Amino acid sequence: MKAAESISIIGGADGPTSIFLAGRSGKRPLKIRIRNRIFQLRRNRIARRIRPNAHTLREVAVFMKKHYGAVELSRESREYKEQKECLKGSLMIEHRPELLGGLSAIPRPRVYEEASIRKMYDRLQRQRERIAQIPDEQFPMDFHVYRIRLGGGRMEIEIDYQWEMFGISYSGNKKEMRKLRRISRRLYIYYGVSEEDIRNCSKRYSSLLTVLASD
DSSP: OOOOOOEEEEOSOOOSOOOOOOOOOOOOOHHHHHHHHHHHHHHHHHHTTOOOOOOOHHHHHHHHHHHHOOEEOOTTSHHHHHHHHHHHHHHHHHHOGGGGGGGSOOOOOSSOSHHHHHHHHHHHHHHHHHHHHSOTTTSOOOEEEEEEEETTEEEEEEEETTTTEEEEEEEEOHHHHHHHHHHHHHHHHHHOOOHHHHHHTOHHHHHHHHHHHTO
């Protein structure tokens, strides 16, 4: 029997480490440019329909527990600790880069050769070590991870109440992915946006718009 195809979608906060592929630069293929243009037109159309209807992150947590059986991960679990550490670095780089000194920004190497890439990863390792050394008192967080299971698929929702962070990732086979994608969309819609988010094109507004335009 052929194994079920497994797919993963990862969203929300990114950690301080970015993995990328080096390739030839140049003009994008026509097919990709057409697809990007269609996506942009869809975004513009949906943007005109978005209305303020915001809920707090605590209301979102109650909503997903009630409607989708979301369960909070233990703060002692390996998954929780890894995701918190990753988010801690991302938030620190964005909001408190002075805590990292010269390690707050690590540029990509201009030449993709072994020596330059090794140097970059050495700096990333030092950055991770520095982030781990900074105590919670100096950079407070109120981080929670919730999980929704659907057959063999699962969704994880990351929320930090201190920094107003909301992110979703999910994985499963194609059938489960469609259902999880609908749940993700529903959670983003419920979280919603305020008039201020719309007026300032905030990250919250941009995330909602991207999710709605990606269907």
